[in-house]
Amino acid sequence: MEHPTSLLSLFALAAGMAATGLFSGVLAGLLGVGGGIVIVPVLFNILPIFGVPEAVQMKIAVATSLATIIPTSIISARKHFAKGTMDMALLRSLAPAMFVGALAGTVLAVVLKGPVLSGIFAAVALLVAINMGFAGLEWRLRQSMPPGLARIGIGAGIGGFSAVMGIGGGTLGVPVLSMFGANIRGAVSTSSAFGLIIAVPATIGLVLAGLGVEGRPPYSLGWVSLIGFVLIAPASIVATPWGVALAHSISPLLLKRVFAVFLALTSARMAYSLLG
Structure with a gap:
């Protein structure tokens, strides 16, 4: 495929990135996610058009996504905290292990x-979609988060796989x-802060690891595409409060099902790209 060099092509790319930012921002507020579940597949499919080598496409997509999550997560977490549904005690107990897990995930x-x-992206997204799509709203493995080493493992696992x-x-x-x-609203609210704990160390690590590596697109800082960050992050920030408002106004069961459908579609698309 030829490189799109016309102004029209560049405008289309910018519009697509901005639309991705808006969509990811709504999801960040609505579902407590950082938007990466949208951004990574989009960048993975856009980067080849601009001649980015296959070997580094996913690394750039992951790093750029994590960078955009930082401002989005700050906005989302502040909005949810203001509504009083964030479990701060649980967040504090998970944060240290989640941070360490994020460092390990960055190395991987x-x-x-x-x-x-x-x-990994496609498989984990599909597993989460199955869980959210078929588990009932009241289904519980247990009624509270386990203490001790089990809680540490849960926090580290979330941080590691997310990074x-x-x-x-x-x-x-x-x-x-x-x-x-x-409950689903409490889970969404508390999880909105996870992105900041994970994305800050992961982004720093991927910036440092990618410095001077060949094959990166122009205007990259390490593995982070600054063009992608500049186009996606502002739109995502604008749209995040819209998602927060939706999260507190629609049916919890519908919220869970929307999350599941979106993750399943994302997983299928990534698997198709991989097999192709």
């Missing part, structure tokens, strides 16, 4: 090959908190 995101990262996938912690945090007794 650097050393793993692009197709492996794609496969590898380039997503906010809500994609995994919402179903996990739901399984351990949280």
Whole structure:
């Protein structure tokens, strides 16, 4: 495919990035996710058009997504906190292990090959979709989050897998908190803060790891595409409060089903791209 060099093509790219930002922002507020579950697949499919080598496409998509999650997560978490539904005690108990897990996940995101990262993304997204789509609203593994080493493992797992996938912690945090007794709105609200704990160390690590590496697109800082960040982040910030308002006004069961359908579609698209 030829490189799109016309102004019309560049405008189309900018419009697509801005639309991605709006969509990811709504999801960040609505579902407690950082928007990466949208941004990663979009960038993964756009980057080849601009001649970015296949070997680095997923790394750039993951890193750029994590960078955009930082401002979006701040806005989303502040809005949810203001509504009084965020479980601060639970958040504080999970944060240290989640941070360490994010560091470990960042190392894996650097050393793993692009197709492996794609496969992890598609598989985990599908598992989460199945859980959210078929588990009833009142289904619980237990009525509260387990203490001790189990809680540490849960926090580290959320942080690690999220960093590898380039997503906010809500994609995994919402179903996990739901399984351990949280109502869906409380899970969405508390998980909205996970993105910041995960994305800050992961973004820094991927910036440092990608410095000087060949094959990156122009105007990249490490593995982070600054063009993608500049186009996506502002639109996402604008749209996040819209999602927060929706999260507190629609049916919890509908909220869970919407989340499941979107994740299933995302997983299918990523798997198709991988197999193709």
